[in-house]
Amino acid sequence: MKQFQFNDFPNVKGSRVSLRQIMDADIPDLIEISFYDAVQAETVEQAAEMQARIDRDYLDGNSIHWGIVDNETLQIVGTCGYYRGLDQGEGELGCVLLPQYYGQGYMTDGMSLAIDFGLNTIGLKRIWAATSRENGPAMKLLERLHFVKIADLSYGEIEYELTQPK
Template identity: 75%
Template sequence: MKLFPTDNFPHVTGNRVSLLQIAETDIEDLIGISFYDAVRAENVQQAWEMQAKINQDYLDGNSIHWGIADNQTHKIVGTCGYYRGLDKGEGELGCVLLPQYYGKGYMTDGMSLAIHFGLQTLGLKRIWAATDQHNGPAIKLLERLNFVKTASLCDGEIEFELIQANS
């Protein structure tokens, strides 16, 4: 299922941050937050290989993975995207932030843009996220973005679902 244009990766611009495609030049700065199938990259080569898989997933219509860029510095501060469920009109939203940007509102801004894109552009009917039950900052972020806890999952994870105003 092809959900995305292959020739024009969707960039989403907000007041403070933008969501954009991760470039090869960004990879070295993102090693610490580069993951694929819950495995973390340990070096530039692994991070680049993971990004190549992520790029292929996008081309296959299975996911969309953005870098969250500060509009003033143009630095990538984190990543977010939809990683599962798009073929069913829903999406699992995930995110990771570089530690030096914790507590500064970047992820709230980035995730807000991703949520809007998911609802308005992709037409998603359901958006959910999962996090470890001990990840207090992620839980607070999701609650701030109007997600509510819907399930306790195996291995100590909890699932949250976006509650839309009109639902």
């Protein structure tokens, strides 16, 4: 069941970064961060196939996946989006950053835009995220964005849930 319907793919403009649809021309630059069902692409062809599946998921109303773009350079620095739960008015928020952009605040800015979009445009009632216990930077990112740990999952991951700042 479709939970949201947009005539045009929703691009989200922020002051430092923007979220936009990933285009075919972007795919060669995103191979190392192209994933679908926890499988990483190894070739441009695999990344393109994964992106086609992601695009189909969007058209079916099951997910939304953006490229995070530096507004000054217009380079895609990473990706983020909602990948599960939309049919229940919830969203699992995920993200991946190209290594050369680590530690520069891009993911904080991109995820903040995605959170605002999820809450205020899609109308999500719950946003959650999961990361591995070994991914300290992701845990710090989630905590900075007002997520709190809610569960230790059996397969080496931790689940976080967004709390609204008071």
